[in-house]
Each structure stands twice: as C-alpha cells, then as structure tokens.
Amino acid sequence: MKYQVLARRYRPRCFEEVVGQEPIATTLRGAIRQDRLAHAYLFTGPRGVGKTSMARIFAKALNCPEAADRTRDQESWGQSCDSCAPCEAIHLGQDIDVVELDGASHRGIDNMRGIIEAVNRPATRSLFKVYIIDEVHMLTREAFNALLKTLEE
Numbered sequence: 249m250k251y252q253v254l255a256r257r258y259r260p261r262c263f264e265e266v267v268g269q270e271p272i273a274t275t276l277r278g279a280i281r282q283d284r285l286a287h288a289y290l291f292t293g294p295r296g297v298g299k300t301s302m303a304r305i306f307a308k309a310l311n312c313p314e315a316a317d318r319t320r321d322q323e324s325w326g327q328s329c330d331s332c333a334p335c336e337a338i339h340l341g342q343d344i345d346v347v348e349l350d351g352a353s354h355r356g357i358d359n360m361r362g363i364i365e366a367v368n369r370p371a372t373r374s375l376f377k378v379y380i381i382d383e384v385h386m387l388t389r390e391a392f393n394a395l396l397k398t399l400e401e
Contacts, residue, residue, distance in 0.1 A: 259301050262327065278326075312328035343374070346374075
C-alpha cells in the first residue's frame, strides 16, 4: 500500500466533518444555498488549519449535482453527496474542472499564462470551474500580477 501523510488520510470530505472551522463552513454553505457566490475566495491562516481541505470541500459542494438539487429538503442544500463521480474525482484530485496547483513549484509567469488561457474555457462536465492555488505567496511578482489581472477580469 502506498504511504499517505496522516493529514491527507484523515482529511475531511464534507462540511460536517470540518473541525475548528465551523463558522467558515456555515458561511460557505449559506452562500451556496442562497446562490450568492463570489468569483474568487481567499483562504488564509497558519499552516494546518484546513485551507486546502476547505477549498476542496467547497469545490465539491459547488459541483455536486446533489448539492444543487432544490427538490431535497432545505437543510441538505449545498451539501455534497460525496459518492457521485464528480465528488470522487475531486476527492482524488482527478477532476478536470477542479484544478489544484502548487504555487511553490509552478511559480513563473509561463505557468500563469497557462491558467489564463484555460480560464477562458467553460467547465466541461460540472457547473463551475475551480482553481485551487496552494502556496500562492510563492509566485513571482510577474506571475502574481498576471493572476490578479485574471481575477479582475
């Protein structure tokens, strides 16, 4: 069996499993329930508080067909099923509409140009196209400016 870091092995898979960030989980679920979504979200904090985990859970809730189903009871709106194909693909990091990048190793302007070109294409099989950029503070100045320009547009 392949070794996996404990933080990844026990990473929460839905908003209800998040510990210590309940107000943030409630706020994000409320945004999904009310259809009041921003075009960008910034998760900040010290190491190990769950920024990337929360971003993945949020991406899963945005793209899960069950979460968008308004025929279910209102309490389950904005809650991913965690069993459909998009949820499993996002959890495994293999979804084509949820792109996760490491800013420390993809820090140049050429990497940002690739993102800028891809942003113009709509989501393929999900409702939203989500970019999770981890360690964004490691980007070069030029790459960060290109990323900001993309967010503004």
